[in-house]
Amino acid sequence: xxxxxxxxxxxxxxxxxxxxxxxxxxxxxxxxxxxxxxxxxxxxxxxxxxxxxxxxxxxxxxxxxxxxxxxxxxxxxxxxxxxxxxxxxxxxxxxxxxxxxxxxxxxxxxxxxxxxxxxxxxxxxxxxxxxxxxxxxxxxxxxxxxxxxxxxxxxxxxxxxxxxxxxxxxxxxxxxxxxxxxxxxxxxxxxxxxxxxxxxxxxxxxxxxxxxxxxxxxxxxxxxxxxxxxxxxxxxxxxxxxxxxxxxxx
Amino acid sequence: xxxxxxxxxxxxxxxxxxxxxxxxxxxxxxxxxxxxxxxxxxxxxxxxxxxxxxxxxxxxxxxxxxxxxxxxxxxxxxxxxxxxxxxxxxxxxxxxxxxxxxxxxxxxxxxxxxxxxxxxxxxxxxxxxxxxxxxxxxxxxxxxxxxxxxxxxxxxx
Numbered sequence: 001x002x003x004x005x006x007x008x009x010x011x012x013x014x015x016x017x018x019x020x021x022x023x024x025x026x027x028x029x030x031x032x033x034x035x036x037x038x039x040x041x042x043x044x045x046x047x048x049x050x051x052x053x054x055x056x057x058x059x060x061x062x063x064x065x066x067x068x069x070x071x072x073x074x075x076x077x078x079x080x081x082x083x084x085x086x087x088x089x090x091x092x093x094x095x096x097x098x099x100x101x102x103x104x105x106x107x108x109x110x111x112x113x114x115x116x117x118x119x120x121x122x123x124x125x126x127x128x129x130x131x132x133x134x135x136x137x138x139x140x141x142x143x144x145x146x147x148x149x150x151x152x153x154x155x156x157x158x159x160x161x162x163x164x165x166x167x168x169x170x171x172x173x174x175x176x177x178x179x180x181x182x183x184x185x186x187x188x189x190x191x192x193x194x195x196x197x198x199x200x201x202x203x204x205x206x207x208x209x210x211x212x213x214x215x216x217x218x219x220x221x222x223x224x225x226x227x228x229x230x231x232x233x234x235x236x237x238x239x240x241x242x243x244x245x246x247x248x249x250x
Numbered sequence: 251x252x253x254x255x256x257x258x259x260x261x262x263x264x265x266x267x268x269x270x271x272x273x274x275x276x277x278x279x280x281x282x283x284x285x286x287x288x289x290x291x292x293x294x295x296x297x298x299x300x301x302x303x304x305x306x307x308x309x310x311x312x313x314x315x316x317x318x319x320x321x322x323x324x325x326x327x328x329x330x331x332x333x334x335x336x337x338x339x340x341x342x343x344x345x346x347x348x349x350x351x352x353x354x355x356x357x358x359x360x361x362x363x364x365x366x367x368x369x370x371x372x373x374x375x376x377x378x379x380x381x382x383x384x385x386x387x388x389x390x391x392x393x394x395x396x397x398x399x400x401x402x403x404x405x406x407x
Contacts, residue, residue, distance in 0.1 A: 019271075
């Protein structure tokens with residue numbers, strides 16, 4: 001190194017070492033400079049974000065609650081029921097309250113003691129809370145009652161499907177939608193359907209007279225995402241003495 | 251950071267801080283920017299530490315200069331801008347010193363290179379890497395800066 005360079009090095013070191021250092025606590029990032037406006041903006045931003053999250057949560061909570069209470073009215077299905085082997089719902093000892101989770105569905109056959117089936121509203125009413133219900137309207141099936149009677153309603157076997165059912169235990173029944181005297185007697189999914197109509201009716205055999213005349217409603221358990229099938233609403237005899245019909249939901 | 255732990259980095263940073271801070275102040279003539287640049291360099295060191303700890307000063311100087319925005323790369327883009335503002339308090343501090351008067355004669359790029367060379371003792375290769383110029387540019391800039399400082403010194407005398 002030349003002498004001149006050495007002198008310059010000496011000069012630089014001597015003079016620059018006199019530059020005052022910042023306080024030790026400012027050497028690192030901890031003491032970030034933030035103006036009052038920036039700080040206030042930051043707090044406003046945080047508060048806005050928290051408020052937005054709370055509002056969204058509140059809306060979601062109300063929506064969820066409303067979804068549980070309001071009857072869903074999916075469009076009716078006329079398609080025949082696929083009789084795939086599914087667990088036959090039986091009377092459950094517990095009555096699960098409808099809970100959150102993927103919605104299920106209930107499907108089954110319809111019938112009416114005539115050559116036609118009038119337009120119905122099929123209800124699934126929660127066992128635990130009768131205000132929680134789901135329903136579907138079905139159209140008229142079969143020939144007009146004023147026309148000549150036929151052996152059976154033409155086309156596929158009339159059926160219904162209630163979708164969007166919150167998991168839980170339900171009673172399933174149907175009321176006529178048309179104005180007809182006696183339209184407050186519903187069709188129900190009952191013990192009689194399970195024990196007598198399905199085993200014999202499916203086998204095209206006459207129901208034996210010895211079959212118990214039990215028209216008590218059977219609970220249908222809907223599990224998350226599950227479609228419960230063969231919930232046939234085909235028992236119109238709940239008004240017989242010794243039996244009780246469910247009231248028409250309001 | 252397997253062997254280059256956070257604690258180790260903090261130690262190295264603290265050890266290098268006084269010299270690098272003064273060098274960045276001399277190069278930028280702005281103490282707040284120098285501090286901001288070093289804070290950013292410290293954080294970058296936490297995320298991507300230097301490959302070895304033999305020349306932490308050079309690494310910090312390079313990163314801090316880059317972070318100050320008024321570092322040499324920007325000065326290069328802007329041309330030979332950056333004469334010392336008369337009302338800059340940092341400049342005023344430096345101008346009380348002999349070297350401060352000399353540095354005030356130089357452009358930012360010249361200051362950054364001269365300070366790295368005479369104060370930090372970086373080699374031409376290290377300076378070239380630090381400021382992102384060719385090695386020959388470093389050598390030429392040092393010569394030009396010397397001539398300018400000599401001329402200024404002669405005029406002052």
